[in-house]
Amino acid sequence: MDFRFTPDEEQFLKEVQAFLDEVLPPDWLGVDPDGHNEQADEDLHQFDLEIRRKLAARGWLGLQWPKQYGGQEAPMMKRFILEQELIYRGAPYWAISAALMTGDMILQFGTEVQRQEFLPRIARGEMQWCIGMSEPNAGSDLANLQLKATEDGDSYVLNGQKTWQTGAYYADWVILYARTDPNVKKHKGITTFLVDLKSPGVSMRRIPQITGHPAFCEVFYDNVRVPKTNVLGALNGGWGVALFGVATEKSFGYWLINSGRRDLQMLIKYCKETRDVDGRLLCQDPLIRSRLAQLAIELDVGRNLGMRLNWMATRGMPIVATACQLRPLGGSILQRLSHIGVQTLGLYGQLDEHSEWVRLRGRMKYLYLASVAMTIEGGTNEASRNTVASVGLGLPRG
Amino acid sequence: MDLSLTEEQEMLWKSARDFLASKVPKTLVRQMEEDERGYVPELWKEMAELGWVGLPFPEQYGGGGFNFLDLVILLEEMGRACLPGPFISTVILGGMPVLEFGTEEQKKAILPKLCKGELIMTMALTEPSAKYEAKAVQLEAHHDGDDYVLSGTKLFVNDANVADKMIVAGRTAKGHHPPEEGVTLFLIDRTAPGVSVHLLKTIAGDKQCEVTFDKVKVSRDDVLGRVGHGWEIVKKVMELAALAKSAEMQGGAQQVLEMTIQYGKDRVQFDRPIGSFQAIQHYMADMSIDVDSARVSLHKAAWMLSEGIPCRKEISVIKGWLSEAYRRVTAQSHQIHAAIAFTKDHDLELYFRRAKAAELYFGDADFHREIVAQELGM
Ligand SMILES: Cc1cc2nc3c(=O)[nH]c(=O)nc-3n(C[C@H](O)[C@H](O)[C@H](O)COP(=O)(O)OP(=O)(O)OC[C@H]3O[C@@H](n4cnc5c(N)ncnc54)[C@H](O)[C@@H]3O)c2cc1C
Numbered sequence: 025m026d027f028r029f030t031p032d033e034e035q036f037l038k039e040v041q042a043f044l045d046e047v048l049p050p051d052w053l054g055v056d057p058d059g060h061n062e063q064a065d066e067d068l069h070q071f072d073l074e075i076r077r078k079l080a081a082r083g084w085l086g087l088q089w090p091k092q093y094g095g096q097e098a099p100m101m102k103r104f105i106l107e108q109e110l111i112y113r114g115a116p117y118w119a120i121s122a123a124l125m126t127g128d129m130i131l132q133f134g135t136e137v138q139r140q141e142f143l144p145r146i147a148r149g150e151m152q153w154c155i156g157m158s159e160p161n162a163g164s165d166l167a168n169l170q171l172k173a174t175e176d177g178d179s180y181v182l183n184g185q186k187t188w189q190t191g192a193y194y195a196d197w198v199i200l201y202a203r204t205d206p207n208v209k210k211h212k213g214i215t216t217f218l219v220d221l222k223s224p225g226v227s228m229r230r231i232p233q234i235t236g237h238p239a240f241c242e243v244f245y246d247n248v249r250v251p252k253t254n255v256l257g258a259l260n261g262g263w264g265v266a267l268f269g270v271a272t273e274k275s276f277g278y279w280l281i282n283s284g285r286r287d288l289q290m291l292i293k294y295c296k297e298t299r300d301v302d303g304r305l306l307c308q309d310p311l312i313r314s315r316l317a318q319l320a321i322e323l324d325v326g327r328n329l330g331m332r333l334n335w336m337a338t339r340g341m342p343i344v345a346t347a348c349q350l351r352p353l354g355g356s357i358l359q360r361l362s363h364i365g366v367q368t369l370g371l372y373g374q375l376d377e378h379s380e381w382v383r384l385r386g387r388m389k390y391l392y393l394a395s396v397a398m399t400i401e402g403g404t405n406e407a408s409r410n411t412v413a414s415v416g417l418g419l420p421r422g
Numbered sequence: 423m424d425l426s427l428t429e430e431q432e433m434l435w436k437s438a439r440d441f442l443a444s445k446v447p448k449t450l451v452r453q454m455e456e457d458e459r460g461y462v463p464e465l466w467k468e469m470a471e472l473g474w475v476g477l478p479f480p481e482q483y484g485g486g487g488f489n490f491l492d493l494v495i496l497l498e499e500m501g502r503a504c505l506p507g508p509f510i511s512t513v514i515l516g517g518m519p520v521l522e523f524g525t526e527e528q529k530k531a532i533l534p535k536l537c538k539g540e541l542i543m544t545m546a547l548t549e550p551s552a553k554y555e556a557k558a559v560q561l562e563a564h565h566d567g568d569d570y571v572l573s574g575t576k577l578f579v580n581d582a583n584v585a586d587k588m589i590v591a592g593r594t595a596k597g598h599h600p601p602e603e604g605v606t607l608f609l610i611d612r613t614a615p616g617v618s619v620h621l622l623k624t625i626a627g628d629k630q631c632e633v634t635f636d637k638v639k640v641s642r643d644d645v646l647g648r649v650g651h652g653w654e655i656v657k658k659v660m661e662l663a664a665l666a667k668s669a670e671m672q673g674g675a676q677q678v679l680e681m682t683i684q685y686g687k688d689r690v691q692f693d694r695p696i697g698s699f700q701a702i703q704h705y706m707a708d709m710s711i712d713v714d715s716a717r718v719s720l721h722k723a724a725w726m727l728s729e730g731i732p733c734r735k736e737i738s739v740i741k742g743w744l745s746e747a748y749r750r751v752t753a754q755s756h757q758i759h760a761a762i763a764f765t766k767d768h769d770l771e772l773y774f775r776r777a778k779a780a781e782l783y784f785g786d787a788d789f790h791r792e793i794v795a796q797e798l799g800m
Pocket residue numbers: 154155156157158159162163164165187188189190191397400401402403404405406407410700
């Protein structure tokens with residue numbers, strides 16, 4: 025047993041850390057506290073683009089892909105190291121990760137032409153992607169999706185609606201799931217498409233999230249034509265593609281845990297520097313000590329499981345059950361963390377980030393709101409537990 | 423990174439599991455709860471012959487030369503089997519401090535016998551204040567010529583009823599020192615004049631004792647480590663003990679999870695296995711998260727220890743986590759088993775009681791949270 029990175033991986037980690045020291049502002053608190061209007065969203069997007077270009081310049085997008093498609097053929101562990109470090113430091117990463125995930129799927133299911141067309145562009149940081157799965161009546165029950173794709177000559181014609189499309193407003197392309205055969209079992213009539221969002225007939229409406237951040241979009245497809253060459257994987261094989269996608273989104277629980285580590289460190293630092301009315305440092309308050317230490321324990325335990333998950337993935341072991349264990353664990357820890365964070369700041373915890381009295385720039389208030397989604401997005405806690413029970417524990421289906 | 427067990431560890435794990443499954447039926451576990459000694463001497467001998475008792479000690483003292491991670495793997499299986507007896511007491515509380523802090527004479531006198539299964543040991547640390555803290559060591563040890571004379575009471579001493587030798591923490595200096603200074607450890611035979619041992623009845627039926635010292639004479643040669651510096655040793659040993667206990671807890675939790683999954687498949691209500699009810703599935707998924715995440719953290723701490731990497735925090739992380747998780751898992755399992763396990767005939771109750779006792783041993787979750795807080799610089 026050895027929990028260490030290899031010297032090569034260790035070296036890479038240092039490079040990534042140095043990179044982030046260079047590209048992130050010194051007082052960077054993480055992506056979002058400020059993101060509660062469209063201008064802030066635009067600023068964030070510009071910053072995201074800048075980071076993406078710099079990552080691409082280093083050759084760090086699609087690290088583990090074959091060289092012929094713009095990758096570096098690096099070991100998977102390096103991709104994980106890069107990813108977890110970006111997340112830990114709170115670099116804008118969501119859109120980048122959606123692109124990389126799509127790239128992984130194109131590598132797995134795509135035709136040679138699709139690989140050549142899309143992967144090098146993703147690796148150069150030129151393409152932003154979003155994920156088109158959910159619909160008003162297809163959430164956890166993804167197979168219930170209704171957006172229709174009808175064959176017409178050398179194209180398919182899309183009609184219908186997607187919802188909760190994170191980042192669609194700034195995305196160039198979407199990896200979209202649509203119904204191609206309504207006459208078979210729900211999950212057997214779905215096909216995956218790569219769709220240019222500038223196609224005629226696509227329209228969207230931004231939806232502000234609970235934090236004020238307008239990251240969601242509703243996307244409408246009105247007779248949108250997609251060439252057949254943009255079908256990803258087999259016709260009516262979309263369910264298999266979706267399952268693979270969900271499995272590559274595996275690190276979401278670990279994602280949460282790594283971002284939580286930074287938030288906890290921030291909170292601990294605050295408690296080491298701030299005194300209560302008796303002149304005592306907050307970190308000397310036994311209740312606060314105990315709460316923060318408990319969060320540290322939980323994050324450590326979650327992080328260890330996350331390391332195991334990554335290691336399993338590099339060994340080609342089945343990871344879905346472990347990934348689904350990590351999700352509820354990570355999401356629930358982050359919700360406790362944000363709750364305790366606000367509580368620790370006391371009355372200050374509720375302040376808007378623009379108040380002159382604000383503490384930690386409103387990060388804890390923001391996190392308290394944002395963490396509501398952390399047990400929902402990318403599959404709810406309940407959906408994850410269902411998978412753990414059936415795939416991991418082998419329990420009979422209900 | 424390589425998070426798999428070595429072939430040797432796999433073998434140790436499997437052979438431990440098979441051996442304990444055949445030699446430690448639950449009838450024996452229950453019998454030992456009622457037994458005055460609480461262990462089976464013949465089985466102890468066998469375990470010594472298998473090399474288990476001497477596992478982490480160097481070969482020159484008759485040990486197996488294995489590392490702490492190997493020991494943790496063995497302890498997991500002991501926890502799974504609810505093995506009764508003075509294993510942690512002898513190996514961790516007794517043998518480890520002798521190995522690390524004893525003189526060559528002490529090591530030669532004690533360790534080979536211990537490894538052969540001929541010497542049972544323990545540490546007498548806690549007192550009626552029931553705290554694992556330096557200031558809780560009040561037992562008087564004063565100088566008398568070449569000897570020390572010890573008087574006072576130790577409480578919750580594991581396996582003192584069968585220990586041949588115990589390491590006793592006494593206070594040799596009082597007054598204005600910080601409490602960490604002035605603690606001295608003494609090697610004392612249980613049969614020494616003035617030592618008396620009374621068994622306590624506990625929730626887990628393990629053997630904890632009240633040990634009283636009535637003017638017990640100890641020679642200077644039987645001081646372990648340096649006079650006045652015993653707390654440094656205790657601190658180290660408590661870390662090892664917390665980790666060892668965590669390993670036992672992990673094995674117990676693992677067994678409870680497996681039993682519960684099996685029950686979920688077997689028990690039928692409303693014409694279907696209860697494991698197909700989503701409420702039950704989610705309980706079990708949560709149990710598996712508790713257990714599986716703990717195991718990586720346990721192995722990480724044990725691996726760090728084996729590699730000589732400082733791991734005070736990691737040990738407290740796992741003991742802090744398992745102190746709650748093991749209890750949570752057994753309680754949840756009771757809910758899933760319902761009435762059948764609310765009986766003395768069912769195995770689950772053994773684990774439920776042990777989980778609570780184990781939580782309290784070598785620092786509960788509050789205790790370890792405080793260590794984590796310190797390690798984070800708070
Ligand atoms: C921040 C955020 C970002 C998102 N980004 C995207 C995106 O980019 N692209 C995209 O396509 N989608 C996205 N989503 C949507 C997300 O995938 C869905 O919200 C999620 O799958 C749950 O679907 P739902 O919200 O419709 O809830 P529902 O499926 O309606 O669930 C409602 C409740 O019922 C429970 N439930 C449902 N089915 C079961 C079951 N079988 N067993 C037990 N309980 C069940 C759920 O756990 C939940 O508690 C995002 C969501 C959020 C919150």
